[in-house]
Amino acid sequence: MKATSLLAAIVLAGVSLHAAAADNCTVRIKANDAMQYDIKTATVSASCPTVTIELTHTGKMPVAAMGHNVVVSQTVLYDAIARDGLKAGAAAGYLMKNDSRVIGATAMIGGGQNAKATFPGSRLKPGGDYAFYCTFPGHATLMRGKLVVVK
Incomplete structure (x- = not known):
């Protein structure tokens, strides 16, 4: 009897941990001067009505020398978006204005x-191939x- 109760408790704990992970709608990322x-x-749930990206720059260098952002797109597009960001320049935060390929992006900090x-969240599909990256040169x-999207 005790073994059955222990097994049930372990299974329930595992299910609740999985449910908490699956309902994650916020991605917290720290960036540094290195x-x-x-x-x-990072993992988010496909059921999220809204996905939030929170970026903290833990370094000390100013944005002009060591700026960081977080851009989310399909993985196959990351190189082109970063390259086009160079053309957009510092004033635009190294990201083309209204770039439809970008799913989400923070400001450069x-x-x-x-x-x-x-x-x-509807911009992400479970099993899709997504990346997050910094577009500073x-x-x-x-x-x-x-970025992994789970059901």
């Missing part, structure tokens, strides 16, 4: 700053991760 995000993979962006190859 051109690094603190995570390589410097050390000690925070940024938040939201976008409709030269950062996208190092500051890049995978």
Whole structure:
């Protein structure tokens, strides 16, 4: 009897942990002066009406020297979006204005700053191939991760 109760408790705990992970609608990312995000993979639920990206720049360097943002798109588009961001320039936060390929993006920030962006969860499909990355010049190859969308 005790073994059955223990097994049931373990199963229920696992189910509730999975449910909490599956309902995650906010991605929190920290970036530093060494051109690094603190995570390589983030998971969100396809059931999220809105997805929020929260970026914290833990470094000290100003935006002009070591700016960071978080851009979300289909993985196959990340290189073209980052390249076009260079053309857009610093005044545009290294991101083309109203770029329909971008699913969501935070503002470009410097050390000690925070940024938040939201976008409709309906723009993400379970099993889709999505990336998050920084479009500051030269950062996208190092500051890049995978966004996993689960049912």
